[in-house]
């Protein structure tokens with residue numbers, strides 16, 4: 001009796017272990033089986049990517065990236081907006097006014113600087129000015145990106161400089177873009193007087209000061225060889241882009257009639273006869 005009692009006392013812990021292990025294994029096994037079931041189920045129902053509908057869906061999913069890549073091909077890179085440039089490259093000093101930088105959104109700081117004119121401010125931001133490092137210390141920024149950031153900042157301080165991307169947005173938002181079709185009918189007749197305003201808002205950012213190697217407006221030496229190509233070739237090159245010149249000056253929504261007028265303006269300002 002005492003013997004069997006001892007034996008029972010000895011086996012009980014083993015039984016407990018077996019019971020515990022079995023108790024653990026059972027749910028584990030169940031989990032493994034369920035996971036396998038789910039995986040198998042997913043495999044069976046994997047979308048058939050060879051189907052036309054599936055390919056269409058894939059195309060529409062990657063379209064935004066494909067379009068970015070297409071933009072990339074016509075321009076050296078996708079230009080950032082003024083706000084994006086400011087947020088990444090200028091805010092470090094211009095948010096709080098470090099080193100005496102004119103503060104964002106501060107009319108007192110920007111007033112006298114705005115008086116220098118957009119072109120001078122762009123020049124100073126590109127080349128550097130006293131404690132202001134060239135391109136805010138970010139050599140990767142293009143001239144246009146810096147110009148946009150300058151407009152974004154100066155406008156926060158009371159200026160109304162027209163940055164290229166703001167133009168593109170308003171042109172797309174106003175019915176003017178929709179009017180483009182009838183206007184394009186007379187596209188072979190450039191109107192330089194109308195082109196002046198188009199130039200100011202779409203082309204001046206490069207052609208006013210000659211940034212990025214753009215021929216400066218009214219600079220006969222820079223334009224004479226170009227003018228001898230004839231108006232149609234110049235219009236075509238401005239339409240499709242050539243070397244550093246982005247297609248339509250980087251504004252895809254610019255109506256062709258406006259482009260024709262702007263080229264006409266550049267053409268006649270440099271002494272070309274239409």
Ligand code: HEC
Nearest residue numbers: 089090093099100101113121124125130131132135136149
């Ligand atoms: C390291 C700090 C720093 C960074 C980064 C910086 N700035 Fe500045 N910026 C300054 C300072 C300091 C001044 C004032 C210089 C002066 O007037 O002596 C200034 C002045 C300016 C001015 C006015 C120039 C003038 O003629 O009055 C412009 C425009 C400007 N910055 C644009 C930019 C842009 C655009 C960026 C980003 C791409 C940028 N800055 C990034 C420090 C900076």
Ligand code: HEC
Nearest residue numbers: 202203206212213214226234237238243244245249262263
């Ligand atoms: C981002 C800067 C930039 C903008 C914006 C821009 N251009 Fe240009 N443009 C250039 C550069 C750079 C060249 C010189 C290209 C070359 O010959 O290498 C150029 C050249 C040209 C030429 C001469 C092409 C040739 O065959 O010699 C015309 C015409 C022209 N631009 C018209 C325009 C018009 C019109 C606009 C506005 C709708 C405009 N550009 C906006 C940078 C720009």
